[in-house]
Amino acid sequence: MKFTRSWLARYLDSDADAATIADALTRLGLEVESVSNPATALAPFVIAEVLSAEPHPQADKLQVLSVDAGSGAVQVVCGAPNARAGMKGVFGPPGAQVPGLDLTLKVAAIRGVESRGMMCSSRELGLGEEHDGIMDLAADAPVGVAYAAWAGLDDPLFDVAVTPNRQDCMGVYGIARDLAALGLGTLKPRPAPVLSEAFVSPLRIATEDTEGCPAFLARHVRGVVNGPSPAWLQRLLAAVGQKPISALVDITNYFSIGHGRPLHVYDVATLQGGLTARRARAGESVLALNGKSYALDPSMTVIADDAHVHDIGGIMGGMESGVSEATTEVLIEAAFFAPERIGATGRALGITSDARARFERGVDPAFVAPGLDLATAMVLELCGGEASAMAVAGGVPEAARTVAAYDPGQVARLAGIEVPAEEQRAILERLGFGVSGEARWTVTIPSWRRDVDGGADLVEEVVRLHGLDRVPATPLPRAEGVAKPTATAAQRLERRARRTLASRGLNEAITWSFIAEADAARFGGGVATVENPISAELAVMRPSLLPGLLAAAARNAARGLADVRLFEIGRRYRDDGEHATAALLLAGDRVPRDWRTGKALPFDAFDAKAEVMATLAALGVPVERLGVQAPAEGHYHPGRSARLVLGKAVLAQFGELHPSVTAELRGTVVAGEIMLDALPQRGAKRARAVFAPPALQAVTRDYAFVAPESLSADALLRAVAAADKALIVDVALFDRFSGGSLEPGQVSLGVQVTLQPAAATLTDAQLEAVGAAVVVAAAKLGATLRA
Template sequence: MKFTLSWLKTHLDTDADLPTILKTLNAIGLEVEGVENPAEKLAGFRIAKVLTADKHPQADKLQVLTVDHGDGQPLQVVCGAPNARAGLVGVFGVEGAVVPSNGMVLKKTAIRGVESNGMMCSTRELELGDDHDGIIELSPDAPVGRVYADWAGLDDPVIDVSVTPNRQDCMGVRGIARDLAAAGLGTLNAIIVPTIAGVGPGPDVRIEDSEGCPAFFARTVRGVTNGASPDWMSRRLKAIGQKPISALVDITNYIMIDLGRPLHVYDMATLKGGLIARKGRSGEQVLALNGKTYAVDASMTVIADDEAVHDIGGIMGGEHSGAQDGTTDVLIECAYFTPERIAVTGQALALTSDARGRFERGVDPAFLDEGLSIATDLVVRLCGGSPSEATRAGTPPAALRTVAYAPDQCLALAGVEVPADQQKRILESLGFGVAGDVHSVEYQDGMPVSVPGHWTVTVPSWRRDVDGWPDIVEEVVRIVGLDHVPSTPLPRAPGVARPTATPEQLVERRVRRTAAARGLAEAINWSFLSEKEAAAVGGGDWTLANPISEDLKVMRPSLLPGLLSATKRNVDRSATSVRLFELGRRYFKQGERATVGFVLAGEKVARGWQTGKAQPFDAFDAKAEVIALLAAAGAPVGNLQSFGEASAAYHPGQSGTLRLGPKAVLAEYGVLHPNLARQFGLTGAVVAGEIFLDAIPAKRKSGALRAPYAPPPLQAVKRDFAFLVPDAVEADALVRAVRGADKKAIVDARLFDVFVGPGVEDGHKSLAIEVTLQPGEKSFSQEELEAISAAVVKAAAKLGATLRG
């Protein structure tokens, strides 16, 4: 919600300066998102008069001007504007000024061999409009030498506040002024509603969809002359980013922003019969004011005549029936549309507008007559014409609501003690009615005691969000200032606190700490992807009907796209080694899946004079991270089986999965597929992996504590075996076979060498395995070691392996 400081002060009588107003807005819950003063960027631009204008000697389309900018020394300026001429008064940028439209710093220069000092400016160059056909032409009596922004009234800060969805009253400047007045920053000026002496009956307007449009008020004005809106109105609209169109259209926009009351003006010459607020019908379409055609249906409220639909009720009018330059007779619509219907229609059509933003929150249902009268008065004063009587179809839902409230509830709920008389003043200044005594007398132990009274608070029609006494407390505390709410710790129960983390949360903590300890930096990404990113990893099951943006439309089926985007950002900032992980959720039709993802890119060792030779990451680096994180998550790492390629996101032949059996996939890892890496703008080796925490079998709970650590009494024995195996035999299968040869004595087996070359026949490879044997009560005898070795060779032989000589 944007407004200028002077606009605010038409409703608020205050001497407060801008910093005080901004501080108060934040304190009462109206967050200030930004403040911009157009005069600041126009400080170097002055009113100047062209004294002479001669043809440029080297260019037909350029002129050499002599310009008086008020310092007594005329300057020579080269100008290409077709309207430049002697006697013209315009806006001149002095040397050193910055052109707002492009950031160019003006300086003395030579254009086609002729010296030029400064620049005569167009409205587009000063960001005051779209006109770029010529330089600005001011009134001949404009004061030469004066700063243009001061003379044009542009020294007026524009304030942008963020209005929460419940504060429909603050979608108008008057509502914001009311809040500031309640906070003690001045007095709210009375609003003057003109009395309209209508001539003749009102227009034919009816309601057939009372659920979507409970009330439809209207009045005609005949004999109007549409033209440009007055300077004061167009200046305020332009200051907040609204483009002035014509007086009739600008009046409706101005009232919408000023008072939070959307209206619409129809050109009566385009209407065929009366206007009806009804439900849309199958096959009907409307060409809206934004130039797009929308199909309506029975779930939407429309405004139509006897032949066609002219308005998507409460959201956007139709192009055909809107006010034009030649419009002479108009119908002014001031209706109430239910917020729920507006929200459903807007989402279905993917159509947003300023009117929708207000009707969706809920406009004041008791302000229809007043809004119609104010609009009619402005039309008559600015465009002329003769108004009719008003037609009032339907009844707005403006029944008063009351809330029982006791002032001591403020302290009980919010922890802030506010005197009862101050609470009453705050509520009344916000428009609430307060009935009841501020204090009453009760007898305690036979003594009269003054206690806060009990009130009946009447909720104003513009506050549909206030429903009960906690809302009343919120209003009081908000105006007093949220910074006055004390920080009071919650009482702590005696004894040892119970653990609050779930087993799943404990697993995630361990995994997060392990990843960080291994040198990975945590990334936190959106849970949404673009459709293109989701398709790159197999596509997502869930597509949002109303996404934040098109780039955040699909619930992510993988953590990799977000991590790869983060990797690209780091690489673009000269990071030579990127190690990122994320712990989050993937989303499928079956539900959410807890997952850990990581990406390693660049070099294992960062460059530097004291570091070793840099090497790129490979699939085995990814596998090492996967195994470490699985161990931290409590997975039975010793029982994992390695399978072939992972999903299509990984490079074939340089990726794999770790499973507990053929179907229970716990993780996948490997080198990223080149196509996927290229899609995210990454070059070089990029490895990644995902651990599926939901697939890890949960450990059974035991009532006993974990047994104390007891180191083995005897030292372990290691034996190396080298086997010749066919190329088709996987190393993991051989290691598992060796480990299972004697489950009591063998505690570990690992591959430490792979050899292919001289001495190894074709179609075979040499795999060297280190076997760790752990004796129990006594050391192994020679016969026991030979028996274990024989069992190892026998187990390997089942896979076609022979002991290498």
């Protein structure tokens, strides 16, 4: 929310400077993001008169000017076609920083002629887009005077972050009301204009959607002249970033920003019949004022005539009924729209507008008719014409609410400060609340404070005005002695997982817990939707952590960092509830350039498996007992992924992600997911066994088995390990080969078996017996010793 000091002065009688106002706004809970003043950047620029203008001797499009800026004539080379003797403009001397060009002026020779400064255009001063020539000021502009001061640009601009609950401060008048309540000045009352109602409008006004648009008010004004708005209004709008368009449009913007009351004007000549607030019909669309066409559906409130839709109610008007210079008759609309409907429609259509920002927070229902009266009076003043009687359809919702039996002692109990009851009463009354009663009060809530609902809200208002800085910092009571651990077993587990993944070189990411519905569909579909999402792209609770990590990897890749190692610990949401999960993602190349071959080595499924296994081991999972089952869930590559199971429990999954979910990333992307809530619980007092190194040297034996291609290596390794559980301490796969002399459908698997004797060195007979047992165990799975 932006406003200037001069705009605030229209509603607040105060002599406070910008710094005092900014401090007061912060104390009121309205965070001031910045305070700027155009006059600061324009301080070196002064009003100057062009004494003479002669052709440049070396350039046809340049002129050599003699300029008086109040301290004698100086020579300036200028290329503006409108430069002429006798005109007055804005002069920048050497050393001045030109805001619109971001350069510092200096004495320079231009095509052989010295130039000592610059005559400036509006764009060069950062005051507009006009660049066809230098600024042409009024003949009575005083030479040598600072331009910013003469033009009224010494006007501080405040940029305030308004929280969603303070809908009353979406207009400058509401901010002025708060400042007046703090004692920073006196609030000027809004006038109640007396309008001469010259006729009854023939246009019918109705509302059929009383849920989305309970009240629809309008006035018909004929005989208007829609020219440029006056300079004061153009300056107010331009200062806050609004481009002046025409008097009628500027008036609506003035009321939206100044009073938080969005309005809309229709060109009567474009209407076919009256206007009705109703639900959109299937197949309807509208070409909005932003030049885009929007398809509508029956969940949306629209304003339509007898032929078609003209306005997306409370969000944006239509191009067809917009006013122009040729407009002579207008219908001024002031309506009350349901905030929930506005929010849902805006998100569905992806439209962000000033009107939506105000209506979805909730405008003052009691200011609908007064706002229309004030706007009509301004239209008559600036554009002329005559106004009709007010047409009213529906009824404004009842705004009167009360908080019964409010106890002033709540301030001490909830905020920890003592505020006398009489001061509390005065604060509430200055804010517009009505207070009656003695020991316990009945407090009437003003119509513009939709956010206040109970006693705790009234306490907040009292403390806000009394001073949040006066709330004492009081530590909570603490028991004597050493504090006991408070982390739960699940929290400790997550901490160990986080430390392990970080220690292995992965970077932690924190992503949104809600994602787009299309992204959720690629990971099994979302089962929980957000009722009031930030945007349509953040509407579904994530079924997996991987969409967020993929988006983070894509952002890194777009900025030139294609090799990423990310992890996140958070919650995923399935139909059986939410689940604590650790997810990791590896994208790009594991080794950017191999020193042996000169080629990059991309990540593969086994890299993801290694990270998952190392993390599970650190979490106390008996990884030697884990089984590998293929495939993993559908977002993984079906032939290059697997699940890790312990008994029937799925503890993790890993592998190469399916190409359909990694379209935004180059090359292979692998990932892993650890289901933290499925891990076996470790005993609290389980001690690690004392390490006792074996006294005898281990023996290794290699076997090559020919097996069906359908046999998993994990199944073969488990069978071999079980051949002699007393001697076999480790089994590992060291080779996989297919083709060559092998028959189709067969594969050669190389297995290394480690034997560890305990009491005595193994004899040849013992080694042969173990080897025979290994061959028999493999044969039960269809694997035979390769010749």
